[in-house]
Amino acid sequence: MGITTKRGDGGWTDRLFGGRVRKDDPRIEACGALDELNAFLGLARASARGRTLKRLLLQIQRDLFIVGSEVVVSRRGAAKLEYRVDHERLRRIEEHLSAIESRLRQTECCFIIPGGSPTSALLDVCRCVARRAERRVATMHRRRMLFNPLVLAYLNRLSDLLFLLARSEEKRHMGFVAGP
Amino acid sequence: MKVIVDADTCTGCGTCEDICPEVFEVKDDVAVVKANPVPAQHEQACRDAREACPVDAISIEE
Numbered sequence: 001m002g003i004t005t006k007r008g009d010g011g012w013t014d015r016l017f018g019g020r021v022r023k024d025d026p027r028i029e030a031c032g033a034l035d036e037l038n039a040f041l042g043l044a045r046a047s048a049r050g051r052t053l054k055r056l057l058l059q060i061q062r063d064l065f066i067v068g069s070e071v072v073v074s075r076r077g078a079a080k081l082e083y084r085v086d087h088e089r090l091r092r093i094e095e096h097l098s099a100i101e102s103r104l105r106q107t108e109c110c111f112i113i114p115g116g117s118p119t120s121a122l123l124d125v126c127r128c129v130a131r132r133a134e135r136r137v138a139t140m141h142r143r144r145m146l147f148n149p150l151v152l153a154y155l156n157r158l159s160d161l162l163f164l165l166a167r168s169e170e171k172r173h174m175g176f177v178a179g180p
Numbered sequence: 181m182k183v184i185v186d187a188d189t190c191t192g193c194g195t196c197e198d199i200c201p202e203v204f205e206v207k208d209d210v211a212v213v214k215a216n217p218v219p220a221q222h223e224q225a226c227r228d229a230r231e232a233c234p235v236d237a238i239s240i241e242e
């Protein structure tokens with residue numbers, strides 16, 4: 001199947017398991033933010049030197065496909081999803097959060113100026129995009145379009161994790177740069 | 181409250197069913213109303229569904 005179908009030329013697109021909606025629909029906006037996040041995570045992963053960080057970022061990228069499917073699927077289609085954002089997936093993110101947090105001092109987790117290293121700066125970009133994805137999903141939730149509230153929790157934790165990963169990466173390279 | 185779906189306009193995208201499955205159901209690619217008048221506890225969800233319908237196929241008589 002070719003990439004170009006021309007089906008979306010009129011500004012409409014297909015949801016997972018059927019149903020066409022406008023391309024500026026809240027669900028498609030959320031999906032687009034997740035796609036952008038995945039692309040920036042790829043850039044961060046390509047820039048990262050540490051094998052552990054690369055592996056973690058790849059795992060998050062894989063998770064985001066599952067998050068994306070939760071966002072664009074219909075209520076009826078959700079039952080057909082093979083993988084879901086569940087408590088186990090959330091717990092894994094929280095474990096990484098705790099491990100990194102325990103290695104950082106309180107003063108290294110405050111307001112910061114991004115740019116301590118190329119990888120940390122990219123992780124900060126990822127964190128900003130993750131927060132935008134979270135806001136888009138929050139809009140869906142408010143409009144009764146989200147069927148799995150754990151998606152919101154996952155994106156909230158993920159944003160925190162990306163913040164801490166950036167600080168951890170900065171510390172490894174040159175120390176963090178405090179904000180005003 | 182009464183809800184009407186314009187079957188000629190509806191594209192069967194399922195948005196209304198997603199938002200308020202107690203009142204809307206997609207059958208043969210068209211949304212149908214299965215609870216009219218709308219039970220009071222689902223009235224706000226119906227307004228949200230009308231708001232979200234991408235082709236404005238839902239109308240409400242309050």
